[in-house]
Amino acid sequence: MQIQEPGKTPELAPIGSFEQSLVDQGLVDIQEVDPTIYVDLKYSTTDNFFGEDVYQELTRAYLPLDVAEELKTANELLKFDYPDYRLLVFDAVRPHRIQTILWEALDSIPPLNRKAFVADPALGSLHNYGCAVDLSIYDVRADTLLDMGTKYDYFGHLAYPRKEEEMLLSGQLNEKQIANRRILRKMMGKAGFTPINSEWWHFNTTSLAVAKEKYKLIE
Numbered sequence: 001m002q003i004q005e006p007g008k009t010p011e012l013a014p015i016g017s018f019e020q021s022l023v024d025q026g027l028v029d030i031q032e033v034d035p036t037i038y039v040d041l042k043y044s045t046t047d048n049f050f051g052e053d054v055y056q057e058l059t060r061a062y063l064p065l066d067v068a069e070e071l072k073t074a075n076e077l078l079k080f081d082y083p084d085y086r087l088l089v090f091d092a093v094r095p096h097r098i099q100t101i102l103w104e105a106l107d108s109i110p111p112l113n114r115k116a117f118v119a120d121p122a123l124g125s126l127h128n129y130g131c132a133v134d135l136s137i138y139d140v141r142a143d144t145l146l147d148m149g150t151k152y153d154y155f156g157h158l159a160y161p162r163k164e165e166e167m168l169l170s171g172q173l174n175e176k177q178i179a180n181r182r183i184l185r186k187m188m189g190k191a192g193f194t195p196i197n198s199e200w201w202h203f204n205t206t207s208l209a210v211a212k213e214k215y216k217l218i219e
Helices: 017-024 065-081 096-105 161-169 175-190 208-214
Strands: 085-091 132-139 202-204
Touching (some): 161 175
16 A cells, blocks of 8 residues: 555645646645545555556545545544544545546446446546545554455445345354444444445445535546
């Protein structure tokens, strides 16, 4: 991982054109809102489902200010109950042009099936409006991510919250892994985020219809 650690972002560090475009579209660096959140943008590495770095120089996570403040609330709730735990963000806003790259990377999968893994850019994703965040929990004392049973962007039933009891009974997930996921869901839920039933790491702040009315599509 190339984690952007809390408090390690130089205030006067120059930013690239990608990052500047996010600032120009009204987004904020979540570590400026909450310096104790960790960031490991997976699409700024080759450690993702299609093995390519599509964010290039971007290593900081951006969201609309109100969404970033909700994320700060979730992190504060987490720290209160579990002092050694911090949220770690894998992906925040995802510009629409990047959504198209991800969609096309799965061109071997028929479009109807592909939508289970990546939102169709023709319809848009909540990530494209900064209304979704992908994340996990980092244990700062142990210096590791909590075990959630799968990696980020794992395509399969092991990643499905709705399949957890089934996976537990079959021995494919254990009680600790499910308990860790429940901690994440609890803290995010208290802060106003909602989970989805097919990705343990993904949380939304609103519906796509509301996002299209309230927020800008990030290009």
